[in-house]
Amino acid sequence: DAGVIQSPRHEVTEMGQEVTLRCKPISGHNSLFWYRQTMMRGLELLIYFNNNVPIDDSGMPEDRFSAKMPNASFSTLKIQPSEPRDSAVYFCASETGSGNTIYFGEGSWLTVV
Amino acid sequence: AQTVTQSQPEMSVQEAETVTLSCTYDTSESDYYLFWYKQPPSRQMILVIRQEAYKQQNATENRFSVNFQKAAKSFSLKISDSQLGDAAMYFCAYTGGMAGTYKYIFGTGTRLKVLA
Numbered sequence: 001d002a003g004v005i006q007s008p009r010h011e012v013t014e015m016g017q018e019v020t021l022r023c024k025p026i027s028g029h030n031s032l033f034w035y036r037q038t039m040m041r042g043l044e045l046l047i048y049f050n051n052n053v054p055i056d057d058s059g060m061p062e063d064r065f066s067a068k069m070p071n072a073s074f075s076t077l078k079i080q081p082s083e084p085r086d087s088a089v090y091f092c093a094s095e096t097g098s099g100n101t102i103y104f105g106e107g108s109w110l111t112v113v
Numbered sequence: 114a115q116t117v118t119q120s121q122p123e124m125s126v127q128e129a130e131t132v133t134l135s136c137t138y139d140t141s142e143s144d145y146y147l148f149w150y151k152q153p154p155s156r157q158m159i160l161v162i163r164q165e166a167y168k169q170q171n172a173t174e175n176r177f178s179v180n181f182q183k184a185a186k187s188f189s190l191k192i193s194d195s196q197l198g199d200a201a202m203y204f205c206a207y208t209g210g211m212a213g214t215y216k217y218i219f220g221t222g223t224r225l226k227v228l229a
Contacts, residue, residue: 035219037156042219042220042221042222045216045217045219055216056216089156093217095215097215098215099208099209100146102217103160106156106157107156109156
């Protein structure tokens with residue numbers, strides 16, 4: 001089975017532009033997670049879904065960030081408008097929903113200039 | 114709230130030697146899971162080992178083993194016969210709760226250097 005698939009792998013954008021990151025979880029996994037990794041703050045949980053429903057979005061930094069999961073095989077994380085401090089690696093991960101191993105995508109490297 | 118603490122920002126080990134990475138956590142739940150993940154320079158997050166809290170036996174995976182002390186809320190990772198390919202960031206992680214609400218919390222990581 002394919003792993004968690006993220007796109008784009010790398011994105012460079014100008015401040016103020018909208019950024020959309022995409023994720024396809026592993027088939028059969030009911031939980032999906034979005035993490036952000038920076039040198040300063042480490043690996044932060046932004047939001048997670050179970051059965052396509054957001055369970056906890058307390059990690060979303062501010063209103064500029066939004067996430068959706070319209071179906072079991074697709075999720076997006078959107079930043080609008082983007083700022084230089086949003087530069088980070090954004091990881092999507094999925095898991096069965098039962099406390100099993102969480103599997104990560106390869107990450108989306110975002111640079112906002 | 115659950116927390117995971119890794120107090121060693123960086124560790125070094127000589128090739129073929131043994132090193133132990135520390136992790137402590139805080140939780141009020143009785144049933145939970147603990148993990149160690151490895152992140153090489155490629156940034157890929159790779160599972161190293163998983164421990165179920167209700168199991169008293171320490172998990173082992175080849176050269177990797179854990180020392181799980183539930184009462185002390187400690188979960189250390191021992192790497193035996195260290196190899197150059199073991200050099201990476203290592204993250205300790207916790208999850209617990211009810212099915213469908215598992216929230217995976219990660220520590221700040223320990224950078225492991227392996228010296229030839």
